[in-house]
Amino acid sequence: MGMDIRITENAAVFTGVSCFDLNKSALCGQAFRWRETAGGVIGVVRGTPALAARDGDTLKVNCAGVPDAKMWANYFDLYRDYARIEKEVMNDPRLSVCFPEAHGIRVFNQEPFEALISFIISQNNNIKRISGIVERLCLKCGSPVPFMGETLYAFPTAESIARLTEDELTALGTGYRAPFIKKAAERVADGYDLEKLKDMELDEARAELKTFPGIGPKVADCILLFSLGHSDAFPIDVWIDRAMKALFFEGNAAKKAELYEAVSALGEYSGIIQQYIFQYARKLGREGLSSAENRT
DNA sequence: AGCCAGGCTGACG
DNA sequence: CGTCAGCATGGC
Numbered sequence: 001m002g003m004d005i006r007i008t009e010n011a012a013v014f015t016g017v018s019c020f021d022l023n024k025s026a027l028c029g030q031a032f033r034w035r036e037t038a039g040g041v042i043g044v045v046r047g048t049p050a051l052a053a054r055d056g057d058t059l060k061v062n063c064a065g066v067p068d069a070k071m072w073a074n075y076f077d078l079y080r081d082y083a084r085i086e087k088e089v090m091n092d093p094r095l096s097v098c099f100p101e102a103h104g105i106r107v108f109n110q111e112p113f114e115a116l117i118s119f120i121i122s123q124n125n126n127i128k129r130i131s132g133i134v135e136r137l138c139l140k141c142g143s144p145v146p147f148m149g150e151t152l153y154a155f156p157t158a159e160s161i162a163r164l165t166e167d168e169l170t171a172l173g174t175g176y177r178a179p180f181i182k183k184a185a186e187r188v189a190d191g192y193d194l195e196k197l198k199d200m201e202l203d204e205a206r207a208e209l210k211t212f213p214g215i216g217p218k219v220a221d222c223i224l225l226f227s228l229g230h231s232d233a234f235p236i237d238v239w240i241d242r243a244m245k246a247l248f249f250e251g252n253a254a255k256k257a258e259l260y261e262a263v264s265a266l267g268e269y270s271g272i273i274q275q276y277i278f279q280y281a282r283k284l285g286r287e288g289l290s291s292a293e294n295r296t
Numbered sequence: 297a298g299c300c301a302g303g304c305t306g307a308c309g
Numbered sequence: 310c311g312t313c314a315g316c317a318t319g320g321c
Contacts, residue, residue, distance in 0.1 A: 029302060119302080126301040129319060175317030180304090216304045237302040256310085278302075 003078055005069050012067040014059040019082035021104025022054040028279055029127040030226050031108055032118050032134045033155070042147075044138075045075055046111050047154040049147035052076075064147055077106050085269050089276060094247045097292070101283045102276035107225065112194040114155040115227035119219045120180050120212075129173070136172045140164070161185035180214025187212065198228045205230065225271040233271045234263045240274060243281035246289045 006013040026034035026041045034043040040053030040060075050072070051062040061072045073079060086103065089095045110118075117137070122130050134155075141160040142153035162185040169178035188194065197205040202224065209220035217236070224233035236244070236259070245251060248262050266273050281289060 122301090123303040124301060124316080125303085125318080126320065128321095129301080132319090170317085173318060175319095176315095177317080214304065218303060222302070235302065238300090239302070282302090 003073075005073065007067060007069050009066060010063055012061045012063070012069040012072050014061075014069075014073065014076075014078055015057060017054075017057055017059050017078055019086055019104055020054065020059065020076070020078075020106055022052060022059065022076075024104055024279070025076075025106045025108065026052075028105060028275070029282075030275065031110055032127075032131045033138070042152075044145060044152050044154050046071065047143065047145065049145045049152045051148065064145075075109055077109055080106075082106060082272075085272055088269075089273055095273065095276070097247070098276045098280035102279045105272075105275050105279055107231070107272050107275055109229065110227040111155065112197075112223070112227040113158055113188055115223045116184055116188070116194065116212075117155075117161065117181055119222040119226075120184060120214050121174060121177055122222070123177065123214065123216075123219055133173045137161070137169075140168070140172060158185045158188035162189040177214060180212070184212050184214070194228070197224065198230075202230055202232060206233070221271070225274070231271045232264075232268050234266075234274050235271075237278075239278055239281040242286065242289045243277045246292050247277070251290070 003014055003016045006015070023036060023041055026043070027036060031043075034041045037051070040051055042051045043049070048068070048071075049064060050067075053060050053062075059076065059078070061067055086099075089102075090099060118130070118134055121133050125133075138153040138155055140156075141164060142156040145152050145154055162182065164182065164185075166178045166182055169181055174181060197208060200208065205224055205228065206217065206220045209215050209223055210217065215223075219235075221230075221233040221235035224230035225235060234240075244259060244262070245254060248254070249258075254262075263270055284292060
């Protein structure tokens with residue numbers, strides 16, 4: 001506890017930050033634009049390029065100019081007490097196996113439109129390919145931002161994506177998702193307010209997102225968890241499905257209602273716990289998970 | 297080479 | 310409520 005912030009001409013330095021594995025968090029598949037470099041991870045958030053690095057309990061965010069420290073603190077979720085959440089998870093015999101693999105994962109607060117488009121792209125896709133598509137999209141129509149001798153690209157505005165043709169979107173490798181992306185961008189460019197979903201009840205916000213073509217329950221929950229502050233949104237993809245089956249149901253297939261019941265019993269931070277489970281599941285792999293059943 | 301991926305949709309029972 | 314094919318694309 002007791003996080004402290006110091007701002008210099010071109011960096012924000014946060015001390016007293018515990019439970020934060022920056023590289024793991026940035027590269028685990030919740031966000032798609034961070035790249036590992038010698039000094040940490042480099043990326044662009046809300047149009048601002050940065051090189052972030054951890055050292056002990058310190059997080060340093062190097063920017064091109066005076067940083068917006070509050071923006072970065074919010075992005076990296078530094079105001080949340082992860083030690084308490086990790087402790088809770090460690091004390092749950094079904095979940096403690098997720099450590100140490102999951103230790104230090106934090107759930108970032110991404111820009112909502114970026115999350116909307118990124119997770120539409122993510123459906124029935126793999127993380128490496130999603131990252132490539134998102135990067136090509138930024139190169140195609142995002143604003144160039146010079147940083148440390150190279151040119152990075154901001155995530156595009158809704159207007160600039162809406163201007164692309166379906167053929168142009170397909171050429172980026174988006175496949176059948178191209179019309180979904182275009183329609184979502186058009187809707188936001190046309191004034192749809194994603195921010196209002198922050199203040200809605202989870203069920204209501206989820207139903208709202210599902211009115212977008214190409215967004216079902218899983219993608220909706222990703223957007224809600226990773227960009228709209230709904231820490232109890234619980235995206236269930238193939239990995240989480242396998243892991244929940246192994247950890248909570250002794251390897252047996254669970255009915256959907258039972259699964260949702262187990263999820264809601266995890267409480268208001270279930271979405272963050274979901275991310276621990278996801279990390280664990282991907283580390284173990286399919287066969288690892290199936291052999292981990294019934295092992296407490 | 298063929299299965300799979302941070303799934304959704306529509307059809308069908 | 311549950312299942313199932315089809316969907317583009319390329320990583321592995």
